[in-house]
Amino acid sequence: MIEIRTPRLILRRWSEDDLVPLSEVNADREVMRWVDDGSVRDLDRTAEDIERYEEEWDDEGFGIFAVELIGSGELIGLAGLSVPESLPELSAEVAISWRLGRQFWGQGYASEAAHAVLEFALQDRGLGRVVAVTHLGDAASENVIGKLGMTSERQMTHPVLDVPLHVYAIDLTEYEG
Template identity: 75%
Template structure:
């Protein structure tokens, strides 16, 4: 079983106990503001998300990790990898992403979790390149990408939603643990 520990977090595969706390995170309009079209997700949709995350783990050997606090065991969101199939050019890049409950914002958890995922991707999984796709107006995610050492790259519009996005990039030669 794949598990990553940081000083404050455990990143792990999903369990049945994660459904309700993740659905509460996904039901917050402020959390979902920068995800897709900004729509919240209900319990059933969240269950489908977790099922899809686990399928990606089984098929690709990576996916979004459930992120929990070491001290309490509380699920605070996710951070992990996925294939960025929605980009207009079929690059099949591996993207890093994160989503945390609002009460966990501004405490460095997103950067801590994303850094652990990036290190795992480049050093343990042997990936040569990782991207992060952010909404241009999402300053918090832009800051996390910068903290990871990712270079802001091309800007584009989401092919289905028309939302302005930026693709941040880092490759193994640029990565500093």
Template identity: 70%
Template sequence: MTEIRTPRLLLRRWSDDDLVPLSEIHADPEVMRRIGDGSVLDLDETAEAIERWEEEWDDEGFGIFAVELLASGELIGAVGLTAPEGPPELEHQVAISWRLGRPFWGQGYASEAAQATLEFALQDRGLDRVVCANHAGNEESANVIRKLGMTEDATVTDPASGALLTLYSIDLTEYEG
């Protein structure tokens, strides 16, 4: 079972106990406004998302981690790697993404988990390159992306949502871990 420990977090595969807390995070419009088409997800849709993420782990050897606080065991969100279906500029690549419950914003958890995930991608899984898409105006995520050392590649319109996205990447030669 793949697990990563950081000073404050445990990144791990999903369990049945994660469904309700993640569905509560997915039910928050503020959390979801820059994810996918911006719609909140209900319990069934959250279960489907977890199932897709677990299938990606089995098929690709990477996926989206459940993120919990080491101190309490509380699920605070999801961070990980995925093979995005769009926009077209990201297809056939591996993207890093994150979503945390609002009570956990602004505490450095996203940066801590994303850094551990990027290291996992480039050093453990042997990927040569990782990409990221960020909604225009999402400065909080842009700060996380800068901390990862990713560089801006392009600005595109997401055909699924119509949102303006800034695309970033980092390759193994640029990574400073």
């Protein structure tokens, strides 16, 4: 079982106990503002998401981790790697992403989790490159992306949602954590 520990977080695979806390994160409009079309997700949709995350682990050897606080064991969100299948232009890439409950914003958890995910991508999975995709205007994600050392690569339009996206990338052979 894959598990990553940082000074304050545990990144791990999903369990049944994670469904309700993640559905609470996904039900917050402000959290979901920059995710896909901005819609909140109910318990059933969250269960489908977790099932998809676990399938990607089985299929790809990487995926989206559950992120919990070491001290309390509380699930605070997610972070990990995925193939951005909804973006055909990037379907050959591996993308990093994260989503935390609003009460955990502004405390460095997203950056801490994302750094751990990049180290996992390079050291454990041998990936040479990772991308990040944001909606234009998502300043908080762009702040984390900057801390990761990712650079702007291009802009594109989501083929279904017709929203402008910004693509960042990092060559992991140059990543210095």
